[in-house]
Amino acid sequence: MTDFAARAEAATAAMRDVFAETPLTRNDWLSDRFGADVWLKREDLTPVRSYKLRGAFNAMRKMDGGRVACASAGNHAQGVAWMCRHLGVDGVIFMPVTTPGQKIDKTRLFGGDRVEIRLVGDFFDATLAAAKAFCAEAGAQFLSPFDDADVIEGQASVAVEMRTQMSTAPDLIVVPVGGGGLSAGMLAYFRARGTVPEMRYVEPAGGASLTAALAAGQPVTLDRLDSFVDGAAVARVGDRPFDILRHVPPQHVLRLPEDRLCVTIQEMLNTEGIVLEPAGALSVDALRDLGPEIEGRRVVCVTTGGNFDFERLPDVKERALRFAGLKKYYVLRMPQRPGALRDFLEILGPEDDIARFEYLKKSARNFGSVLIGIETRPPGSFAALEGRMDALGIAWRDLTGDPLLGELVI
Known part of the structure; x- marks a missing residue:
């Protein structure tokens, strides 16, 4: 076992003083539908309804004090806010002016009086620039959502928990990719442990930054980005995550159509009563493409988040109907x-x-x-x-x- 595995396991143990591990449960409906043994790692059931809490916890517990700042319109902001209140750290969270009020209110609720929210810019690039400028001027510590060694180490706790929760290792793990922090952390942990299960990496078709990076041999910025899958639509995969992911076979990266993802969101809600945001549904939707490859095999899908704004439901229904040809x-x-x-x-x-x-x-x-x-x-x-x-x-x-x-x- 290498140092990375030891650090990831230590981080996971420390998390137990703050929040419980997320369930890993078999889903009978998906198993029957796809002829496989399908399990869900329910990251949508953390206190902030996404895995982002893990990386924020690990990075912030190592900081020397002082203010922390981040730029985010969603799950990273909520994870940082939650940890600010728990650790007693002051934070400044920059969010685009166009951020839905529900996400702003949720971030403020999690952070309480420990968090200041600043709305800057119509697009995320302007928000990010403002956050970094603030850190340079005020001496605050900037916390990246994925391009940070401690964040990656914290996200690896998903794999640590999975390893202890299953008596038999899965045949295949399906994990979404945005900036790459979660997938890189999980892969790095399995490598460090010396047993790497077969993995598939899933991106939204309108934000396939890992696919582009693998083709170019380095991270590149996408010319266009479809922001519908807001939890995973990232124009450029992180440099540190890509260093870990650079040898992933390109054929192991799946690109899924956003409209079809809407069908899966509706199915999981109506059939299983599970609320998944678009990024959280990516791994489940990928089962459609894996098809015969997973028949008779044990498959774990990481459902990365459940912060779904129900005001989006009419749009999800509309896109699902159009994709289904209805x-x-x-x-x-x-x-x-x-x-x-x-x-x-x-x-x-x-x-x-x-x-x-x-x-x-x-x-x-x-x-x-x-x-x-x-x-x-x-x-x-x-x-x-x-x-x-x-x-x-x-x-x-x-x-x-x-x-x-x-x-x-x-």
Whole structure:
């Protein structure tokens, strides 16, 4: 056992004075569905509903005193705030001005009078710059969410607990990747212990920073970032995590579509009563892609967080329906004559439900444009509907898969 393993185990033991280990439980529904022995490491059940508490605890317990500062719009902020109050440390937490009020209120609740929250910048880059500038001016200690040796060591406690909770080692571990602190910590611990289980690393397709780094041989900054999976959508994997992850086989990194992730969030909520944020659902959603690879095997999925703002639920439902092929949006060019709308309504199938209807404008003297949203079952119904529209002579355009038009019109 190397020094890293010993330090990670010491950190885990120290955590027991602060918060309990998270459960590792078998999920019967997922096991039956995928023909595997599926277990969930429930990081969504820490006191701040994410694993970020671990790294914050380990880094802050080693500090020499004085103020600490961080930049975060979510779980890292809450973990630091919780530890500030527990350890009696003063903290300044920088958050973007656009941060939802629920996250700000939760951070303030966890930190109490030990934490000052400053809202700076519309985007995270400006927030991060402000936090670092403050540290330089005020002599505060900056705490990175992932690119910090003590944070990585603290996140390794997930693997330490997992090792003691299972009588038999898992065949495969599925872990989400954002900045890389958790995945690097777990991999480093298993390496230090001399027994590395098979691992799969999961990223959102719109934030695949590890994939980009492995291809380039070094961390690179993504040109574009989809922030929907806010707990894992990171434009650049951390330098320290990448030093640990650089030899991960690229084929072991999965990139998952954000809209499909919404289906998994809904399923886990409706079927299992488990509330997962988008990043927390990544490992479970990955089971769809692993398919035959996991049949008959023991698989552990790390559910990294459950800080889900239920105001996002309509958006999650919308994206899930569109991904599943159960909802589409069309622009129709309708003739401006009596009975034209009735003719269209008569070609709808028994399972077709109009979810939105809006006249946009007259495109010509005798025609007008209509935006219509339709929900249906089964997905194949849309092909039949489009055929009937063609037969009726209705000009139509499917907007569902057009991201630009979708943002502007839908």
